Amino acid sequence: xxxxxxxxxxxxxxxxxxxxxxxxxxxxxxxxxxxxxxxxxxxxxxxxxxxxxxxxxxxxxxxxxxxxxxxxxxxxxxxxxxxxxxxxxxxxxxxxxxxxxxxxxxxxxxxxxxxxxxxxxxxxxxxxxxxxxxxxxxxxxxxxxxxxxxxxxxxxxxxxxxxxxxxxxxxxxxxxxxxxxxxxxxxxxxxxxxxxxxxxxxxxxxxxxxxxxxxxxxxxxxxxxxxxxxxxxxxxxxxxxxxxxxxxxxxxxxxxxxxxxxxxxxxxxxxxxxxxxxxxxxxxxxxxxxxxxxxxxxxxxxxxxxxxxxxxxxxxxxxxxxxxx
Amino acid sequence: xxxxxxxxxxxxxxxxxxxxxxxxxxxxxxxxxxxxxxxxxxxxxxxxxxxxxxxxxxxxxxxxxxxxxxxxxxxxxxxxxxxxxxxxxxxxxxxxxxxxxxxxxxxxxxxxxxxxxxxxxxxxxxxxxxxxxxxxxxxxxxxxxxxxxxxxxxxxxxxxxxxxxxxxxxxxxxxxxxxxxxxxxxxxxxxxxxxxxxxxxxxxxxxxxxxxxxxxxxxxxxxxxxxxxxxxxxxxxxxxxxxxxxxxxxxxxxxxxxxxxxxxxxxxxxxxxxxxxxxxxxxxxxxxxxxxxxxxxxxxxxxxxxxxxxxxxxxxxxxxxxxxxxxxxxxx
Amino acid sequence: xxxxxxxxxxxxxxxxxxxxxxxxxxxxxxxxxxxxxxxxxxxxxxxxxxxxxxxxxxxxxxxxxxxxxxxxxxxxxxxxxxxxxxxxxxxxxxxxxxxxxxxxxxxxxxxxxxxxxxxxxxxxxxxxxxxxxxxxxxxxxxxxxxxxxxxxxxxxxxxxxxxxxxxxxxxxxxxxxxxxxxxxxxxxxxxxxxxxxxxxxxxxxxxxxxxxxxxxxxxxxxxxxxxxxxxxxxxxxxxxxxxxxxxxxxxxxxxxxxxxxxxxxxxxxxxxxxxxxxxxxxxxxxxxxxxxxxxxxxxxxxxxxxxxxxxxxxxxxxxxxxxxxxxx
Numbered sequence: 001x002x003x004x005x006x007x008x009x010x011x012x013x014x015x016x017x018x019x020x021x022x023x024x025x026x027x028x029x030x031x032x033x034x035x036x037x038x039x040x041x042x043x044x045x046x047x048x049x050x051x052x053x054x055x056x057x058x059x060x061x062x063x064x065x066x067x068x069x070x071x072x073x074x075x076x077x078x079x080x081x082x083x084x085x086x087x088x089x090x091x092x093x094x095x096x097x098x099x100x101x102x103x104x105x106x107x108x109x110x111x112x113x114x115x116x117x118x119x120x121x122x123x124x125x126x127x128x129x130x131x132x133x134x135x136x137x138x139x140x141x142x143x144x145x146x147x148x149x150x151x152x153x154x155x156x157x158x159x160x161x162x163x164x165x166x167x168x169x170x171x172x173x174x175x176x177x178x179x180x181x182x183x184x185x186x187x188x189x190x191x192x193x194x195x196x197x198x199x200x201x202x203x204x205x206x207x208x209x210x211x212x213x214x215x216x217x218x219x220x221x222x223x224x225x226x227x228x229x230x231x232x233x234x235x236x237x238x239x240x241x242x243x244x245x246x247x248x249x250x251x252x253x254x255x256x257x258x259x260x261x262x263x264x265x266x267x268x269x270x271x272x273x274x275x276x277x278x279x280x281x282x283x284x285x286x287x288x289x290x291x292x293x294x295x296x297x298x299x300x301x302x303x304x305x306x307x308x309x310x311x312x313x314x315x316x317x318x319x320x321x322x323x324x325x
Numbered sequence: 326x327x328x329x330x331x332x333x334x335x336x337x338x339x340x341x342x343x344x345x346x347x348x349x350x351x352x353x354x355x356x357x358x359x360x361x362x363x364x365x366x367x368x369x370x371x372x373x374x375x376x377x378x379x380x381x382x383x384x385x386x387x388x389x390x391x392x393x394x395x396x397x398x399x400x401x402x403x404x405x406x407x408x409x410x411x412x413x414x415x416x417x418x419x420x421x422x423x424x425x426x427x428x429x430x431x432x433x434x435x436x437x438x439x440x441x442x443x444x445x446x447x448x449x450x451x452x453x454x455x456x457x458x459x460x461x462x463x464x465x466x467x468x469x470x471x472x473x474x475x476x477x478x479x480x481x482x483x484x485x486x487x488x489x490x491x492x493x494x495x496x497x498x499x500x501x502x503x504x505x506x507x508x509x510x511x512x513x514x515x516x517x518x519x520x521x522x523x524x525x526x527x528x529x530x531x532x533x534x535x536x537x538x539x540x541x542x543x544x545x546x547x548x549x550x551x552x553x554x555x556x557x558x559x560x561x562x563x564x565x566x567x568x569x570x571x572x573x574x575x576x577x578x579x580x581x582x583x584x585x586x587x588x589x590x591x592x593x594x595x596x597x598x599x600x601x602x603x604x605x606x607x608x609x610x611x612x613x614x615x616x617x618x619x620x621x622x623x624x625x626x627x628x629x630x631x632x633x634x635x636x637x638x639x640x641x642x643x644x645x646x647x648x649x650x651x652x653x654x655x656x657x
Numbered sequence: 658x659x660x661x662x663x664x665x666x667x668x669x670x671x672x673x674x675x676x677x678x679x680x681x682x683x684x685x686x687x688x689x690x691x692x693x694x695x696x697x698x699x700x701x702x703x704x705x706x707x708x709x710x711x712x713x714x715x716x717x718x719x720x721x722x723x724x725x726x727x728x729x730x731x732x733x734x735x736x737x738x739x740x741x742x743x744x745x746x747x748x749x750x751x752x753x754x755x756x757x758x759x760x761x762x763x764x765x766x767x768x769x770x771x772x773x774x775x776x777x778x779x780x781x782x783x784x785x786x787x788x789x790x791x792x793x794x795x796x797x798x799x800x801x802x803x804x805x806x807x808x809x810x811x812x813x814x815x816x817x818x819x820x821x822x823x824x825x826x827x828x829x830x831x832x833x834x835x836x837x838x839x840x841x842x843x844x845x846x847x848x849x850x851x852x853x854x855x856x857x858x859x860x861x862x863x864x865x866x867x868x869x870x871x872x873x874x875x876x877x878x879x880x881x882x883x884x885x886x887x888x889x890x891x892x893x894x895x896x897x898x899x900x901x902x903x904x905x906x907x908x909x910x911x912x913x914x915x916x917x918x919x920x921x922x923x924x925x926x927x928x929x930x931x932x933x934x935x936x937x938x939x940x941x942x943x944x945x946x947x948x949x950x951x952x953x954x955x956x957x958x959x960x961x962x963x964x965x966x967x968x969x970x971x972x973x974x975x976x977x978x979x980x981x982x983x984x985x
Contacts, residue, residue, distance in 0.1 A: 366847035366848065366849055366850070367818075367847055480938040480939075481938075482938055483938065510710035510711055510874065510939070511710065511874065511876075511915060511918045511919055512710060512914060512915060512918045512935045513710075513938065514918065514920070515917075515918035515920070515932060515934070515935075516934070516935070518920065519932070519934070537847060537848055538848070538920065538922075539848070539922035540919065540920030540921055540922040540927075541920050542922075543920065543921060543922050543923055543924045543927045544920045544921070544927045563924045564924055564925075567922070567923060567924050568924075577849055578848060578849060579922070581848060581849050581851065581852035582848055582851075582852070582877070582922055583877045583878060583880070583881040584877055584921065584922065584923070592856065592859075593852035593855055593856055593881065594852065595849065595850070595851075595852035595853040595855075595856055596849040596850075596852070596853075597853065599817040599819060599820060599850075600817065600847075
């Protein structure tokens with residue numbers, strides 16, 4: 001074995017024989033205190049997955065604008081009507097079909113009802129439908145898709161064929177049938193929308209779970225003795241949460257739109273309650289005489305759609321950075 | 326005049342958390358016909374330094390070099406397009422994962438014949454003949470039949486042979502192999518290393534072998550660069566590095582691997598701690614935090630490269646005359 | 658180190674076959690014999706090294722012992738109790754005794770959990786400790802593997818490979834196991850870090866009297882770690898013995914080739930050493946060669962090798978070899 005430093009004493013005198021080289025004071029060559037050195041340091045600031053995603057989301061101006069718009073609309077829908085002197089059902093024949101003014105910001109309809117207040121009420125209904133329907137679909141989709149994907153085999157086969165059958169029937173058809181059967185209430189719209197919308201979520205969750213269940217951390221969870229349900233809900237679902245949230249975010253606008261569409265057809269919310277769909281529907285006869293009656297609710301729908309879709313896009317980029325170019 | 330000469334190369338990556346200084350001012354050369362090993366752990370900058378020279382870095386990378394010369398040509402002056410032409414004709418590359426470097430939708434034949442046609446401007450038939458010859462050189466049995474097959478029909482070792490065939494198809498002057506055997510089993514690794522050894526002797530190609538495996542270095546290379554924390558801490562011939570190492574990191578590398586001849590349970594001597602974070606690299610020597618001989622100066626000023634022989638250089642404060650005695654007892 | 662000769666784990670004629678679907682129609686199935694009839698035993702406090710190349714079934718052996726895969730046939734005895742047929746609930750007490758360290762420190766830790774949650778997970782599953790005591794135990798474990806308490810609130814991606822592997826070790830040790838399956842625990846790590854982890858495993862073995870099944874492709878690390886070694890090729894054990902006997906008296910041509918293929922990190926010896934060249938690749942385990950599976954790459958192959966599968970035979974010193982050459 002060879003000595004590291006003094007074998008043949010072959011250290012060639014360094015070229016760097018400048019003053020600096022020799023002027024370094026002796027005490028600089030004392031050994032460092034070993035205990036003072038921190039060998040296991042993790043320097044970077046700790047950031048959880050969600051904090052990290054938020055920091056990416058924040059940098060997306062369109063998504064942030066969308067978020068602000070949705071927050072403003074939601075707040076307005078909750079608190080706006082409280083501060084208004086009108087209510088959504090107060091009819092005032094004397095004030096019918098008034099153009100927008102300081103008194104009535106969005107004008108009044110043919111019964112003299114304040115369209116601004118009715119639009120805010122419409123927002124309540126529409127947003128409620130959007131978020132509640134998305135929430136119900138989230139729960140059903142995650143559980144159904146999770147079980148189907150994790151257990152696989154025959155269970156998966158049967159569960160997925162059932163989904164295929166549901167998917168094969170045009171949803172509008174049985175939504176309309178259901179609405180006629182259950183009556184035109186908020187609850188029945190929610191039930192109708194919840195029956196079919198979860199299919200996409202379930203399929204997405206299933207494919208996520210199938211990829212993740214072969215990851216080594218799933219195996220590690222099995223090795224420590226975790227039960228199947230614990231593995232599914234403690235490890236697999238939380239790790240699929242990114243794509244799940246993205247899918248659900250896109251469900252909100254499509255649920256709002258479906259409701260508006262149903263109301264527009266006249267099988268949605270019943271008078272005197274108003275959703276954006278019914279407001280647009282009500283405004284059709286006076287489209288050429290009082291266009292503002294349709295304009296404001298239509299703008300409300302459009303802005304909300306845009307905002308939610310921007311949020312969805314932003315979330316997708318933030319939660320799944322691989323998809324970003 | 327060396328085949329490849331690099332002066333003061335720096336590569337930085339911009340990421341969310343800041344600037345990663347992956348390569349921090351390295352200088353080295355590759356002689357004609359030699360094989361140079363670059364050894365270091367992941368994140369030491371060994372792959373990035375070669376990719377920088379080849380201009381194969383992602384968009385978020387920035388690189389600077391005082392001087393990069395290949396075969397008499399100044400690589401600082403040429404753009405990415407010209408570089409692409411040079412890759413595959415004058416410089417061949419072999420990567421760690423042969424599966425992801427082959428296109429699964431094209432036959433092996435298409436992937437070998439095409440580059441030959443493009444770079445050598447010969448007919449399809451002539452290129453096909455040449456491809457068969459090359460497959461024979463890399464010892465792939467029944468090459469005529471193999472040309473019509475797809476990558477998934479090849480085993481890992483065979484795919485790596487195909488990659489080598491593609492890399493040498495235009496008689497490159499320099500072959501860069503980035504961990505070419507890491508993904509392979511030992512018996513297959515031995516086959517590939519032997520093949521590369523034979524090729525080097527037959528074709529007079531220079532090889533740059535990037536690896537973390539000192540065994541591969543000892544078997545394949547003439548000279549070695551030891552990289553740590555984006556810098557070259559020691560360089561020398563393999564005998565200088567294995568038998569007269571001067572840098573504590575090189576000592577650590579050699580001592581931390583067991584040899585088959587070692588009796589059972591002779592305690593391994595690990596290098597404690599983890600490699601430095603190159604977003605905020607240490608001010609002094611990058612190895613200070615893990616070095617058992619670290620001195621006060623090591624934390625403050627990065628050590629200079631000290632020439633020990635014509636081929637042997639090392640950057641460590643222990644070689645300063647005033648540091649004599651700190652690590653005298655060390656033997657490898 | 659003195660190891661008592663008490664058998665902790667014994668595997669008898671263990672087989673694990675996977676059914677592979679061929680083509681579109683499930684009717685024509687082929688069988689992948691990942692593990693095909695292997696038997697060995699591990700004494701308490703010792704390390705059994707299992708070596709072989711990728712696809713030889715060594716990882717499957719470890720996973721089948723832990724019943725992460727259902728064994729196709731054969732027996733797994735833990736302290737003389739057969740565990741191969743146990744259901745999830747009945748298996749739980751054994752899961753506490755047998756733990757595993759995984760190969761890939763990047764994939765084996767749940768990226769959404771903090772280090773503290775990861776280490777506490779087995780304690781929750783086995784309802785061990787509660788509240789503050791559980792937290793204390795987690796703190797004790799993180800320090801046991803050389804990391805710090807304030808690392809507990811961080812996420813796995815903030816750690817280096819070696820640090821992550823230590824977190825994996827802390828998780829495995831949480832339930833105070835007796836037996837650890839180390840499935841290539843260092844092959845994904847840098848050389849300078851490998852020795853850290855190996856030394857830690859050795860220290861823990863000494864401290865807690867642990868028994869290891871050390872699965873690896875690295876012959877030199879296996880020699881360093883193990884008391885007994887088994888060499889696998891295509892689902893079968895071809896050679897099996899005490900470590901020193903095996904490395905000084907290699908009998909099977911495959912073991913010899915495997916050792917000689919290992920690049921020696923010493924230029925002088927690398928120059929002198931004569932390599933045994935193995936031709937070709939490992940055959941597919943779906944359709945292995947008849948007789949001795951190694952005969953297609955063996956330069957000593959004889960007529961009998963293609964006709965008859967050689968059985969493990971004791972050639973003295975409890976050195977078992979499965980080769981027709983050793984029978985003569």
